[in-house]
Amino acid sequence: MRIATWNVNSARARAERIGDWLDRSDIDVVAIQETKARDDQFPASVFTDRGYEVAHHGLSQWNGVAIASRVGLDDVRIGFPGQPGYGDPEEREARAIAATCAGVQVWSLYVPNGREVDHPHYAYKLRWLEALREAGVARLAEDPEAQIAYVGDFNIAPQDDDVWDMAAFEGLTHITEPERSAFQALIDAGFDEVVREHTPGPGVYTYWDYKGLAFPKRRGMRIDFVLASPALRARVTGASIDREERKGKGASDHAPVIVALDGADDRPVDRQKK
C-alpha cells in the first residue's frame, strides 16, 4: 500500500495536475491540504472518476483538507479532539480530517503557518500542535496497536538542513526552538517521522517558494511529513518525495510525499512510475 500527502495549494487550480499525478503515481491513499474550497466547490470528480472515494472538509477559501482512497474510506472524522480554533477556541478551522483506509487511520493535517513569531497566529500554531499531541497520546493509550498516520504540511523545518540557508530564516517562523520542540514532542509521544530515513538530506525538500526562482535555485524547505504510530511504523518499507511534480507551469509550491507499506500490492518505491 502506498500513502501520499500533498499540499496542493488550491484543488480547483490544481485539478488537472492532481488527476494526471494520480494517473501515473500508483497511490492508494492521498491526504491533501490547502484545497482552498468549500465542500460545494471541491472537485471531487477528479478522484471519483479514477475509482477513489473522497472526503473533503472546507469552510471557506482558506485551508481545506481532504482524503482520497481506493482501499476503503471509513469512519471519517472532522477535526481532532481538543483541536483549538484561531481567536474563538470553539471555531475550528478546516485543518484536520481523518479516515480509516485498509486499517490505517490517516489524518490529513494542515498545521497553522504561524506568520510571525510575535503574531497571535504563532501562539495558535503551538497550541494546535500541543492539542494534536494530546489527542495522539490519548488514542495510543486506548489502543497501543492502532495504526495511525499523522500526515501533512507541518509548517516546521525540524532540522537546520531542512532549510536552504539558516541565515535567511533568522527571526522567522518554521525554524524556532518552540516549533521544533512541538514537533519533537509528537515524535516522543510515539509518532515517528518515517520519510527522512528514506530521503536523507541535506538539500532534500518538500516545498519551494514561488518567489525568486526558489525551485531552480534549489532553495527549499522540508516541512511535509509522515508521522506513524508504532504499529504503523513497523510496516514502512520506503518513502520518496515526488520532486518532479514541482516542475513546470501550474505546479503547487509543495511536492507530494509518498510512503510505502508492506502488503500484497507493495513494490519498491524506486520502481514507482514517474
Added chain:
DNA sequence: ATGGTCGGTGGCCGA
C-alpha cells in the same frame, strides 16, 4: 527583459 509568485477574491490577504 526595467520585471522577477501564486490563488482566491473583489479592489488585498494569506502563504
